[in-house]
Amino acid sequence: MLKVAILGASGFTGFECIRLLQAHPDVVITHLFTLRESKTDINRYVTGIKSIPQTCEVFDPKQSYDIDCLIIALPHTCVFPLMPMMIQQSYKIIDLSADFRLKASERYNMYYDIDHTCQELLLESVYGLNEFYADAIKTSKLVANPGCYAIATILALKPLTDQNLINHVVVDAKSGVSGAGKTLQDTFLYANANEHISAYKTNQHRHMAEFEENCECSMIFSPHLVPMNRGILVSAYIQLNKKQAIDSIARYYQEAYENAPCVRLFIQEKQPSTQDVVGSNMANITISHVSETEAIIVSTIDNLIKGAGGNAIQSMNLMFGLAETAGLPLVAQRV
């Protein structure tokens, strides 16, 4: 049994890792860590569940815990001072924050508007996009889990950008509210977020930094907040830079995802819906053709599973030689 600990268990993402790992047949959760003493509400959820630690401990980066894997679910910049010590320990690390996702520290500084103070480890980390970087992930000591919009968007575009086929793309993205985590802002109050849709951060969202490093192309990125807890639907309206038949576009995706157990392709055939993936670690990608030079690619994921905790566990499975989908929910929740 793999011994796994979670640092930052009280946020939505950290808690999602607990929830998913509780059902993983090859894993035992040995520790729930917080950065500092605090009254978290974690125990109202884990009370009486024997397979989960009932309380949180304060994490000590200098201690050599008897664990195989540490999953970090803290806000960005929190672990900068700790990471140099943690990386010396025997356990492997999966970091769900943005801190080790980018290779270029200046890009981090620009998008996150703060200096990256742990640049020396940037090149040691592997970007946890399992569908494209599995080999590097398998041998990595530090995996940086991608942002939720980044996973949905890069899975939709990379088979074409890798062929240099995109002239310009409009990405109109829609996300459920859990993407905002537990941010205490007026905007995220129920009575404000319920019963309306809004556009925000057009062409200014931080996840664009990840697009730039993984599937660069001329792009408008326009995210929207939708009144639902979970789910991302990304509609990519693509202008191709040379004529393509639908079959040829489809083939690029089929080849890219031939061995990807968590990606499903639908060619010209169905109406994409987050309901087909929410509750699971699946990404659905729908490929439609408007004309020989225009295609619409829609991808859908559960932002807290394939867009966060589930994708991290998929990386963990790769890092420790387990079946890639071990312990992961594959069936959508539907209702």
Place this chain on the structure above:
Amino acid sequence: MLKVAILGASGFTGFECIRLLQAHPDVVITHLFTLRESKTDINRYVTGIKSIPQTCEVFDPKQSYDIDCLIIALPHTCVFPLMPMMIQQSYKIIDLSADFRLKASERYNMYYDIDHTCQELLLESVYGLNEFYADAIKTSKLVANPGCYAIATILALKPLTDQNLINHVVVDAKSGVSGAGKTLQDTFLYANANEHISAYKTNQHRHMAEFEENCECSMIFSPHLVPMNRGILVSAYIQLNKKQAIDSIARYYQEAYENAPCVRLFIQEKQPSTQDVVGSNMANITISHVSETEAIIVSTIDNLIKGAGGNAIQSMNLMFGLAETAGLPLVAQRV
């Protein structure tokens, strides 16, 4: 045209007053006031609407504004220091906070856990329950608008408590989330409040103070938070202290609400739903009979209209000799 000003325009209740008054054919909104200089987001809603002031002014209690009526929508205790000055002015006042609802200051101190510092005006104020205290409201200078749970509950019980017929009642109340206003608490975040129902403050809710003064009886009051913006449904499970036929119970309600244009009665006939009232100033009351000594009374209102701004405007109509329902929406929104 009646000249009306609103003090505290940025909260949900104050804004609801603006929205309703904009459609009132006999009213002109002359001022939007705040207590102190602040960046409110009010103007994103009123931009370009010629019939509404486009900016907020800081209110001065010593100034004799050219207004007929001041509606106050501020948190409790805010106007204690100002009220003695305001009450000297020529305008009439409707206060939507809890500050002048109770006659007994000790009850206020106990339920609100703070000393009432303006007791001398308590006896001058009239409790704005239009269906029972219309005569006093018509001649009052200061009307205290009831709490939202209080309106729904008292309308459901008072016809029977006035006859001394209730032995014991369980009031199971369900409210939409806007009742919490813009309180920045984890509990009211979308991702926390959506997709679940919870019980809270069982037998400890502050509106119980208003029940005690207006329809005292042995009671359990058990409120619940429901994932919807608006609406209150109050189910009252009543043990009668003497046998009653359904007709006789119905008659007490029919007599009590004979001249109440905003109360609708349904006798043994329909399934109560907040959808039948939300968007309107109507209160629906459904009367069912379980046995000769048990009755179920269900009342439904829109908590921001009949439970707040709409009821206040109904009082205003009475105070200024207008038709009681002038300018008020009577048709539910349905969808």
Place this chain on the structure above:
Amino acid sequence: MLKVAILGASGFTGFECIRLLQAHPDVVITHLFTLRESKTDINRYVTGIKSIPQTCEVFDPKQSYDIDCLIIALPHTCVFPLMPMMIQQSYKIIDLSADFRLKASERYNMYYDIDHTCQELLLESVYGLNEFYADAIKTSKLVANPGCYAIATILALKPLTDQNLINHVVVDAKSGVSGAGKTLQDTFLYANANEHISAYKTNQHRHMAEFEENCECSMIFSPHLVPMNRGILVSAYIQLNKKQAIDSIARYYQEAYENAPCVRLFIQEKQPSTQDVVGSNMANITISHVSETEAIIVSTIDNLIKGAGGNAIQSMNLMFGLAETAGLPLVAQRV
């Protein structure tokens, strides 16, 4: 007082007309009509409201009712056999169905997949886009109210298509579920529609017929279903066919909507949200600039008000010489 009747009062749109007209100070609702005898649930909403007929009558197209205006809110094709008789009567007609919106009957036949059997009246009807066709509406006997997506989209594009400035546009539209009316389909069941977003009818939606006749340009139209009752947000990603400064784009909109009391413009300044318009008859249009040849125009409306009943009443006001916004809600509901 204008005497108004509604034919088709039991659907969402017809009911919305009742709700809005009840608050209109210059209107009396004289009749609620249905096409044939039926048990509608309309009376659970109008019970006890003295200003509204409490029951529905079966409509007779040959009868000369004492009404000024008949508002029709029936599914398409229902009134084909009746319209030739109705048009002979003295009252004016506003039809909310799609039947008289298009000038070219072949386009109707193609998009609606059924033959138009009342072509002779197509040219007599005026398309009820008040912001552009007010003069024709004022003198028309038959006004065809536009589709909800059509109003939102045409208001967003027409100032530029009228200048022939659009090379290509991606319109990504998001709508609340009430747009589907009371269609009994699995898709629209609460447990299916709640908590997810889906794309549907990409480039196949019927409202595209209206775009073609009113603001033709190369377009992808991609509608989405969002889990909320009301509201449409339309994001138009525009490739201009010649370079434009933001000021020059803004000027086209300012000129187009100079005298439009229900359109509000926001230039490069705010995050568009349906919350700013839902509950009102306002359309908000936000203009942003990505580059000299790319612009993003976002428009938001309440699909049942500005996208249906409210826009129809605005037309009615024009047809009968009332103030254009008489009786219309201008303040958004916010919560």
Place this chain on the structure above:
Amino acid sequence: MLKVAILGASGFTGFECIRLLQAHPDVVITHLFTLRESKTDINRYVTGIKSIPQTCEVFDPKQSYDIDCLIIALPHTCVFPLMPMMIQQSYKIIDLSADFRLKASERYNMYYDIDHTCQELLLESVYGLNEFYADAIKTSKLVANPGCYAIATILALKPLTDQNLINHVVVDAKSGVSGAGKTLQDTFLYANANEHISAYKTNQHRHMAEFEENCECSMIFSPHLVPMNRGILVSAYIQLNKKQAIDSIARYYQEAYENAPCVRLFIQEKQPSTQDVVGSNMANITISHVSETEAIIVSTIDNLIKGAGGNAIQSMNLMFGLAETAGLPLVAQRV
């Protein structure tokens, strides 16, 4: 590995069984059955998931399938003609319909308003309330899974009714909309069910038949429909027939649930919420004391898991000697 088949895979409950069993480490799903040839939408959810059959077969009750357990998720009365044949086969059966829950066929006839045509098997079936009838379930060939309201309510009341301590109880129950399954009725359309709460079937709900057979006492049962997909919260307001200290009440529950891994007790300490259980197979029970003769017991469950598929799998675990919670989610989804 246990071989399990599901008959009736296209409904919400049947699909929930697929979803849960996919994550069960000791189970392989061998067949998805339907009663008759039909185009179900099941394959849009299972496409590409290797551990699940990709298509549905028509079920033949005379065939001796190579399966250990058949889970039936069909509407009531559907399997009456088949059950006598099925019961002859070697596999064990768990029926999620109401058909074999009651011992008294007259009670079935009355509550379901149709004659029970398979009475001879009623006494062979065991009521699948795992917390109370585990011994009988372990050796049973046919288990009838309780109704969702029944599970929540009986778990809340039975520790006291078994002691004969309840004089009278008001059960005010609130359920998410998925409880209605895929019933195509106006009431369950999104635009009708969203943003409101309604009371329905007061004292007339069919699950009352199950209360009568398992925890009979004088009761008002008042269910409500709440705008959320999942979750039941049952508030039981109990009049005790003799004085009880809170400790003594708590002890009855502690003893009843001492060995129940899916029941959690909270004594006088927290505000119950469906969020603490939805997504899991846990039932939370909160015990509060109002006076020596009044207690409030609140129980919460996920209606599709502990109230349906999860509870059935818990029975299956017992029937086949697995750990009682094997493969079941124990951690709530929280968001």
